[in-house]
Amino acid sequence: MRLNEPADEPGVCKETVDADTGEAEPEPVVKPPPARRFDDRLERLQNRLGLSHLNRWVLVTVALLVAAVGLSVTLLSWPDAEPAATAPAAPVEASAAEPQTIIVSVAGAVNEPGIVELEAGARVADAIEAAGGLTEGADPGFLNLARVVADGDLVAVPDAAASGAVAPVPGDDSGGAGSAGGLVNVNVASATELDALNGIGPVLAERIIEYRESNGSFQSLDELSEVSGIGSALLEQLRDQVTL
Known part of the structure; x- marks a missing residue:
């Protein structure tokens, strides 16, 4: 019985003996938990560097502050994403636009008198051609075939037979x-x-x-x-x- 063991408790032998050899088996080594091992290593490192518990927490605080400042600087200096530049819309070419049309009335000595539809800038000759051309008895005379017609114009082609015009006889001034x-x-x-x-x-x-x-x-x-x-x-x- 051990000296410091209470008298009212019977002594218990905690030593284990090998049944074959009769020798005492070594007690198993109990490993400390991982957290305890980390604290032990930190304690040994602290002892080597001569740091107290206060100095250790000061260093940890300073390290955290440095990391926070570095992260803030990185976030603030990060370039803003600029929107992609959009190419300006190509101007619509005037040639792509539909041509403007005008309405002209053609009467007189033409094959198909009536209303014709022409492009803007057309001339009297174009209006006559759109009306089927001149008849055999047409007498355009002094009709300006190169004149540009406008919307709503009337192009009247004289008829030689209807007007009674006669061709001049050479040498006759009558x-x-x-x-x-x-x-x-x-x-x-x-x-x-x-x-x-x-x-x-x-x-x-x-x-x-x-x-x-x-x-x-x-x-x-x-x-x-x-x-x-x-x-x-x-x-x-x-x-x-x-x-x-």
Whole structure:
């Protein structure tokens, strides 16, 4: 019995003996838990460096602060993601746009008179071609085929048989292309023939031709009043001298 063992408890032999050899077996070595081993190593390292428990926690705190500052600096200096630059939309070329169309009325000596649809910038010749072309008896005369037509214009092609115009006979000065039975066709007459009319001088003759080329053939004698310089009195005077 051990000396420090309580008397009321029987002694227990904790030593184990090998049954074959009769020798005492060594006591098993109990390993400390991992946490305890880490504390032991930390304790030995602290003893080697001569650090106290306070100094150890100070170093740990400083290390944590340095790590936090480094992480903050890294996050603040991280470049912001810039949005991808979008390429500017390519301008729509004017050639890709649909051509603008206009509506023109074609009347007179054409094969298919009526309404035709043309592209903007078309000319009188284009309007006549869209109306089937000139008839055999057509007499475009002084009709300006190169004039650009606008939306809503009227292109009137004179008919030689209807207007009574006759071709000039070589050596015969009695009449011209714009005269018929003493009447002058204002749609085909030249400036000289218009100047020969009573009340019409060279200036008015040129104005009549300019108006005819810009607006097409006259559709009625009343339209002559649209020419600058021809009033109602002069128009009544011209009714017995001109025709369409």
